[in-house]
Amino acid sequence: MTTLLRPRLLGVILIAIAFLVAPMLVSGQPYLLRIVTTAAIYAIAAYGLNIILGLTGQLSLAHGAFFGVGAYIVGLATTDHDWSFWTAFVVAILATTILGYASGLIALRTQGAYFAIFTMALGFLIYIIIIRWETVTHAHSGVSGIKLPESIGPLDFSDPVVLYYLVLLFLAGAAYSTHAILHSNAGRSLVAIRTSEDLAKSIGVNVGVSKQLAYTASAGLAGLAGGLFATLNGFIGADSAAIDLTFQFLLFLLIGGMGTVMGPVVGSVLVAFLFEMLQDLESYRFIVLGPIIVLLVIFAPRGIVGYLNEFLSSHRSRRASPPPGRGPDGRGPDGHSGSGTGQDNALDRPHAASGAAATSEGGL
Amino acid sequence: MLLEVRGLGKAFGGLHAVRDVDFDVPEGCVTAIIGPNGAGKSTLFNLMAGFYRPTAGTVIFDGKDITGMQPHQTVRAGIARTFQTTHLFEGASVLDNVRAACVVRSSSNALDAVLHTPRHRRDERRSLDTSMSELEFVGVAHLRDEIASTLPQEAQKRISIAQALATEPRLLLLDEPAAGTNDEETEAFGALIREIVARGVTVCLVEHKMSMVMNLADQIVVLDHGQRIAVGSPDDIRSNPLVIEAYLGADADTTGATT
Numbered sequence: 201m202t203t204l205l206r207p208r209l210l211g212v213i214l215i216a217i218a219f220l221v222a223p224m225l226v227s228g229q230p231y232l233l234r235i236v237t238t239a240a241i242y243a244i245a246a247y248g249l250n251i252i253l254g255l256t257g258q259l260s261l262a263h264g265a266f267f268g269v270g271a272y273i274v275g276l277a278t279t280d281h282d283w284s285f286w287t288a289f290v291v292a293i294l295a296t297t298i299l300g301y302a303s304g305l306i307a308l309r310t311q312g313a314y315f316a317i318f319t320m321a322l323g324f325l326i327y328i329i330i331i332r333w334e335t336v337t338h339a340h341s342g343v344s345g346i347k348l349p350e351s352i353g354p355l356d357f358s359d360p361v362v363l364y365y366l367v368l369l370f371l372a373g374a375a376y377s378t379h380a381i382l383h384s385n386a387g388r389s390l391v392a393i394r395t396s397e398d399l400a401k402s403i404g405v406n407v408g409v410s411k412q413l414a415y416t417a418s419a420g421l422a423g424l425a426g427g428l429f430a431t432l433n434g435f436i437g438a439d440s441a442a443i444d445l446t447f448q449f450l451l452f453l454l455i456g457g458m459g460t461v462m463g464p465v466v467g468s469v470l471v472a473f474l475f476e477m478l479q480d481l482e483s484y485r486f487i488v489l490g491p492i493i494v495l496l497v498i499f500a501p502r503g504i505v506g507y508l509n510e511f512l513s514s515h516r517s518r519r520a521s522p523p524p525g526r527g528p529d530g531r532g533p534d535g536h537s538g539s540g541t542g543q544d545n546a547l548d549r550p551h552a553a554s555g556a557a558a559t560s561e562g563g564l
Numbered sequence: 565m566l567l568e569v570r571g572l573g574k575a576f577g578g579l580h581a582v583r584d585v586d587f588d589v590p591e592g593c594v595t596a597i598i599g600p601n602g603a604g605k606s607t608l609f610n611l612m613a614g615f616y617r618p619t620a621g622t623v624i625f626d627g628k629d630i631t632g633m634q635p636h637q638t639v640r641a642g643i644a645r646t647f648q649t650t651h652l653f654e655g656a657s658v659l660d661n662v663r664a665a666c667v668v669r670s671s672s673n674a675l676d677a678v679l680h681t682p683r684h685r686r687d688e689r690r691s692l693d694t695s696m697s698e699l700e701f702v703g704v705a706h707l708r709d710e711i712a713s714t715l716p717q718e719a720q721k722r723i724s725i726a727q728a729l730a731t732e733p734r735l736l737l738l739d740e741p742a743a744g745t746n747d748e749e750t751e752a753f754g755a756l757i758r759e760i761v762a763r764g765v766t767v768c769l770v771e772h773k774m775s776m777v778m779n780l781a782d783q784i785v786v787l788d789h790g791q792r793i794a795v796g797s798p799d800d801i802r803s804n805p806l807v808i809e810a811y812l813g814a815d816a817d818t819t820g821a822t823t
Contacts, residue, residue: 401635403665417674
């Protein structure tokens with residue numbers, strides 16, 4: 201276990217250091233810092249989607265809308281109603297969590313593609329409400345002048361670097377929670393549902409309740425990210441609740457790695473920088489991005505982090521597996537070592553222990 | 565009686581897959597359910613485990629009415645099952661497969677995991693211990709880190725039994741535990757089932773391999789066309805004219821009728 205952890209732990213530490221020193225690296229370039237901060241906020245929302253889609257295997261397409269609800273609550277409350285950011289932020293998280301719970305009660309009665317369609321419809325519904333309910337949401341004119349977080353003691357959030365670290369704190373919390381849940385009974389229940397609902401039932405997983413909790417938590421995280429987005433930007437429009445946003449989160453997960461701990465953050469940052477680098481191409485960006493996604497889906501269907509995990513665990517199981525498993529590779533003097541417990545299995549099926557197709561459920 | 569099945573029925577539309585079935589499963593015994601293909605054996609299992617909701621009758625487990633309970637409730641009550649086609653979490657390691665089954669006996673939740681509470685740590689330790697001892701019990705502990713789907717059928721069958729045992733059942737329902745195994749392996753599965761019973765877990769199994777059933781079972785329930793046509797000891801069943809007719813008749817029928 202510990203030897204397995206090391207390269208993975210190293211990866212996590214490197215990413216953490218990169219995030220911690222990022223403001224120094226881009227100092228004097230507020231625009232770049234803003235991109236990193238925005239990517240970190242999107243990553244938090246992607247962590248939300250990761251819980252319901254990556255861990256539990258349910259494709260929710262309402263997450264862009266949950267993000268938007270969080271953003272609009274913070275936006276409207278701090279401007280039209282003059283609440284403090286912190287009050288509005290807490291209310292935004294609670295409200296999206298409740299919205300997630302309530303809509304989950306109905307949405308989770310459906311399965312598979314129907315769940316995806318239902319949640320997409322829900323996302324559109326929320327979007328339409330935002331864009332039509334002019335007296336409350338200002339529709340197309342959007343919400344401007346959104347407050348920055350009020351300073352706490354010496355922490356002055358009007359400094360973009362301090363605001364960045366605030367976002368980073370929430371991002372770290374989301375990543376840590378994903379890690380903790382993945383390596384717990386609760387997480388194993390979710391992964392069980394993703395893999396086979398029947399089998400999950402047969403080992404006593406309460407499928408309905410587990411899905412409901414996962415969906416609720418993931419909506420809350422999306423709302424949290426939306427709230428941070430509103431305060432960072434100072435201005436929001438209906439596009440921060442649009443379905444495009446959902447697909448953007450989905451893209452982050454696809455590229456980073458669904459169901460992994462570091463996938464959402466790796467995906468968000470990579471895509472954010474790819475978008476920036478390709479900015480001159482404007483809407484032709486997808487001509488470059490498209491083929492990258494296609495290649496990724498073909499060669500690394502579990503995303504970048506998923507691919508690395510797989511590489512690490514297959515590497516490890518190749519070292520750890522009993523020698524007869526390697527017979528067909530023609531390597532090693534194992535042709536005559538077919539005795540002892542369990543080895544007969546491996547001999548019967550040459551591919552059994554090679555572990556080449558190994559994928560890891562746990563991992564990063 | 566550990567389990568009492570009374571007047572149990574399941575109709576899919578107009579088709580009665582199981583109709584008016586009565587039997588008891590005495591504690592500490594092996595009860596086998598046999599019958600020709602399509603006799604309703606698997607449906608009966610699904611009814612007992614809560615996967616299907618019966619359209620008639622009751623199931624009493626340990627004196628408690630569990631009719632119509634959801635699977636997660638019956639597992640909590642102490643009934644575990646395996647599937648006819650071996651069913652495992654394919655990308656996951658052997659250990660993780662069995663560990664997943666410890667969920668039902670744990671009291672910690674996601675918040676405990678995030679806050680790393682003592683309850684979470686206790687549950688983690690316990691699930692690791694339980695899984696390892698079940699893997700040792702079924703004889704595949706040395707494969708703990710292998711990916712379950714890359715293993716031979718026989719090992720996978722053992723893992724799914726370890727998985728079921730990890731839910732700490734009092735009654736274990738095995739759906740064709742020896743299907744697709746050779747004679748030697750069938751023998752080994754028979755021995756394993758005896759060990760399970762010796763541990764105090766009552767076993768109820770569906771099986772086609774008559775030699776195994778006759779050797780293993782204390783009681784046999786015979787189904788045909790969804791109805792119970794006989795119940796008794798292996799010797800009673802062997803000489804029961806109804807059973808002989810069902811099997812000989814059905815054999816002639818099914819070879820033509822099934823694909």
